[in-house]
Amino acid sequence: MTEPINKHTNSSLALVREPGISFTAALSSHADKNQIDHARAFRQHRGYVRALEEAGMEILSLPPLDDFPDSTFVEDTAVILKERALICRLKENSRQGETDFISEEIGKHRPLKFMEPPATLDGGDVLDTGKILFAGLSGRTNPDGIDALRELSLKPVVPVRVLKGLHLKSAVSYLGNDLVVLNPLRIDPEPFQHFKKSEVSENESYAANCLRVGETVIMAAGFPAVEGKIKAEGFKVLTVEMTEFEKADGGVTCLSLIFPGE
Numbered sequence: 045m046t047e048p049i050n051k052h053t054n055s056s057l058a059l060v061r062e063p064g065i066s067f068t069a070a071l072s073s074h075a076d077k078n079q080i081d082h083a084r085a086f087r088q089h090r091g092y093v094r095a096l097e098e099a100g101m102e103i104l105s106l107p108p109l110d111d112f113p114d115s116t117f118v119e120d121t122a123v124i125l126k127e128r129a130l131i132c133r134l135k136e137n138s139r140q141g142e143t144d145f146i147s148e149e150i151g152k153h154r155p156l157k158f159m160e161p162p163a164t165l166d167g168g169d170v171l172d173t174g175k176i177l178f179a180g181l182s183g184r185t186n187p188d189g190i191d192a193l194r195e196l197s198l199k200p201v202v203p204v205r206v207l208k209g210l211h212l213k214s215a216v217s218y219l220g221n222d223l224v225v226l227n228p229l230r231i232d233p234e235p236f237q238h239f240k241k242s243e244v245s246e247n248e249s250y251a252a253n254c255l256r257v258g259e260t261v262i263m264a265a266g267f268p269a270v271e272g273k274i275k276a277e278g279f280k281v282l283t284v285e286m287t288e289f290e291k292a293d294g295g296v297t298c299l300s301l302i303f304p305g306e
């Protein structure tokens with residue numbers, strides 16, 4: 045029996061934002077970034093929300109923000125802990141205004157702290173493993189950003205070097221019970237030495253980003269090796285079509301902000 049990751053699984057709250065028509069202009073290093081199909085992205089987002097609901101989440105759905113092509117990736121805008129929330133300072137100019145729109149919503153649920161320059165941190169670089177917060181040192185998150193997280197958190201914050209890819213959570217996910225799903229070629233695996241590891245190979249690296257909700261793991265469709273490993277750990281797996289978000293460098297965790305313990 046796995047430990048409960050959301051104490052009240054049936055009433056956990058997830059905040060999401062539909063992709064706007066400008067989503068096709070999202071930041072991306074992906075070879076197919078110019079092939080993003082908005083209508084398909086919209087349908088895939090609907091499928092993602094359905095999967096969250098099926099896994100027991102309550103959804104708070106925000107309207108698209110067409111001035112911000114990347115605003116569907118709400119995870120990056122904040123770090124929500126049990127007692128309080130940090131509103132991030134995003135490094136990319138085109139994303140910085142997103143936080144004005146999210147802080148009002150989060151402020152209804154948590155006391156807020158705002159990051160100050162020169163700190164930058166994307167929520168995609170923060171992995172909560174229960175007792176420890178791991179924070180990616182990436183192209184988006186700097187040491188001052190990690191210090192800001194330390195000031196907010198009651199848990200120890202451990203930096204992890206991101207070697208390849210956008211964020212820490214592009215390459216590692218926590219499934220509870222000291223188990224991480226991890227691509228050891230994309231981050232420094234040393235900080236996770238005391239964890240049980242389910243390793244992801246380069247050809248399925250996109251699926252290293254997955255989301256546990258209660259006894260369910262939500263992951264991208266089309267990655268049979270990772271899917272098999274997660275099922276072998278005893279989880280129910282829900283796969284979602286993510287092709288359009290993958291073309292914009294985003295994975296399943298990026299599309300929601302989860303309020304732990306609600």
Ligand code: CIR
Nearest residue numbers: 071117119168292293294298
């Ligand atoms: C960006 O480059 O900021 C977006 N296109 C992708 C953000 C993905 N977010 C995440 O991994 N948490």
